[in-house]
Amino acid sequence: MRRGTTITWLIAGLFAAVVLAACGSPPTTENQTGGDAGGTESAGGTESAGGTESGGGQVGEGKGAEALQAVYDEVEGLEGDERREKLISLAQDEGCEISLYTSTNVDESGPITDAFTDDTDVDISLYRAGSETIVQRVLQESQAGYAGADVIGNNGPEMTILDQEGLLLPLETPIKDDIVDFAVFDNWAGFYLNVFVAAWNTDRISGDEAPQTWQDVLGYGKGLAMEAGDVDWFSTLVKYFQEEEGMSEEEAVELFKEAARNSTVVDGHTLMAELLAAGEYDLTTSSYQHRIPQLAKDGAPVEWQPAVEPAIVRPNGIGIHRDTDCPAGALLFVEYAMTDAQDMLIEFDRSPATTKVEGAFPEDVETILVDVEALLEEADKWDGLYEEVIRESGGEVIED
Structure with a gap:
C-alpha cells in the first residue's frame, strides 16, 4: 500500500479492525516485510510472532498493566547493573x-535481538513488517481479543496512534532521562x-x-525521485517554508x-x-540518511553531504503492549534497546535516541523535528495535500 494516505488510512483501519474482528477473522501469524522501513526476511533471527509460548495470548482485561506495575515495584529505586540483573531474574522466572x-x-x-539473548539468556521472537502493517495487525489482534506482541517498535506517528488507542502501557524507567527530550512520551520513548x-x-x-x-x-527538474508516503517530511517542510521563508502555504505546496x-514516485x-x-x-528528495553511507561503503556513487539544511528528524519509538504476558522481559528488552543497543545503532549508521553516545548524524547539521502529535491532529489535511502533490507526477508509483 502506498504511504501517501498513511495517516488517514491508519485511522480508517481502526474501523476496519473492528469489522474484521466481528467477522471472526483470526490474527495472522506469518512473517511479513514491506512498508517503508525496507529490509527482507532472512534466517538471521526472524521468526513469526504469536501464540502463548511466545508471549502472545488471549487478552485479560487489565492483566498487563497490573503485572507490569508489579515489576516496577520490584525494581523501584534500582539503577544500572543492579536493575538489569533484577530484571533478568524476573524475566527468566516468567519463562516465556x-x-x-x-x-x-x-x-x-x-x-x-541476538545480542539481547546472548547477554540476558532471555529468548525473543522477531516479527518485522512495514510500519502501517504493524499498526493494522496490532489493532486487529486487539479487537479479536488477542495479544501477539509484548514489545512494539515503530515510527513515531504509528506509535502515537497505538498510544492514543490505549494499546501501550506506561513506560517508567530512569533510562528515559537519557533519551532526547522530543522523543520521550508517557507510554513510549525514542x-x-x-x-x-x-x-x-x-x-x-x-560536487559543485x-x-x-x-x-x-x-x-x-527531471531526474528527481520522491517517496510516496513522506507526509511527515512534506508537512514539516511546508511549515518551515511558511515560518522561516515567509511563504504562504499555497506557495510552499506549489x-x-x-x-x-x-519526479518518479517510489x-x-x-x-x-x-x-x-x-543510477535510475x-x-x-527525502532519503533516510543512514541508508546513504551504508550504500557508499559498498561502493555506490551516492552522497548526502554537504547536507541540505535543515534535515528533517522523526523519532522511531519503542513501548510495551498493553496486554503483555511477559512484563519483566518486555521492560528488560525496552531498556536494553535504549542502552546497549544504542552503540549497535552506530554500526548501522543509525542515529541513536540516547544522549549518552555520540550519534551517527553530524551535530553541526541543522535539523527540525516532525511534530508527530500535530501531524495526527491534522491528518486529513496533510494526507490530502500530499496526495495532490503525488498526483502531479502523472506516472505509476514504482514498487518493489
Missing part, C-alpha cells in the same frame, strides 16, 4: 519468549532517529552541482507540486535509495 513487533530492518533488528535528507548520485551530480537548499532540491511534475525508502545508487535517478 518475548514477542517483538518492529518496523526496523531485519539486518539491524536481528543482530540486536529508540533511534529517522533523518530525512536529500541525496544524489555522484556520477550524475558533481550538489543542491544547497530545499528550493534547489524541489526545483531540480514547490512540491512542481517537483512532483519532474514506494519505500530502501528501494528509492537502491535505485538512486543504480539523479536526486532523491
Whole structure:
C-alpha cells in the first residue's frame, strides 16, 4: 500500500479492525516485510510472532498493566547493573519468549535481538513488517481479543496512534532521562532517529552541482525521485517554508507540486535509495540518511553531504503492549534497546535516541523535528495535500 494516505488510512483501519474482528477473522501469524522501513526476511533471527509460548495470548482485561506495575515495584529505586540483573531474574522466572513487533530492518533488528539473548539468556521472537502493517495487525489482534506482541517498535506517528488507542502501557524507567527530550512520551520513548535528507548520485551530480537548499532540491527538474508516503517530511517542510521563508502555504505546496511534475514516485525508502545508487535517478528528495553511507561503503556513487539544511528528524519509538504476558522481559528488552543497543545503532549508521553516545548524524547539521502529535491532529489535511502533490507526477508509483 502506498504511504501517501498513511495517516488517514491508519485511522480508517481502526474501523476496519473492528469489522474484521466481528467477522471472526483470526490474527495472522506469518512473517511479513514491506512498508517503508525496507529490509527482507532472512534466517538471521526472524521468526513469526504469536501464540502463548511466545508471549502472545488471549487478552485479560487489565492483566498487563497490573503485572507490569508489579515489576516496577520490584525494581523501584534500582539503577544500572543492579536493575538489569533484577530484571533478568524476573524475566527468566516468567519463562516465556518475548514477542517483538518492529518496523526496523531485519539486518539491524536481528543482530540486536541476538545480542539481547546472548547477554540476558532471555529468548525473543522477531516479527518485522512495514510500519502501517504493524499498526493494522496490532489493532486487529486487539479487537479479536488477542495479544501477539509484548514489545512494539515503530515510527513515531504509528506509535502515537497505538498510544492514543490505549494499546501501550506506561513506560517508567530512569533510562528515559537519557533519551532526547522530543522523543520521550508517557507510554513510549525514542529508540533511534529517522533523518530525512536529500541525496544524489555522484556520477550524475558533481560536487559543485550538489543542491544547497530545499528550493534547489524541489526545483531540480527531471531526474528527481520522491517517496510516496513522506507526509511527515512534506508537512514539516511546508511549515518551515511558511515560518522561516515567509511563504504562504499555497506557495510552499506549489514547490512540491512542481517537483512532483519532474519526479518518479517510489514506494519505500530502501528501494528509492537502491535505485538512486543504480543510477535510475539523479536526486532523491527525502532519503533516510543512514541508508546513504551504508550504500557508499559498498561502493555506490551516492552522497548526502554537504547536507541540505535543515534535515528533517522523526523519532522511531519503542513501548510495551498493553496486554503483555511477559512484563519483566518486555521492560528488560525496552531498556536494553535504549542502552546497549544504542552503540549497535552506530554500526548501522543509525542515529541513536540516547544522549549518552555520540550519534551517527553530524551535530553541526541543522535539523527540525516532525511534530508527530500535530501531524495526527491534522491528518486529513496533510494526507490530502500530499496526495495532490503525488498526483502531479502523472506516472505509476514504482514498487518493489
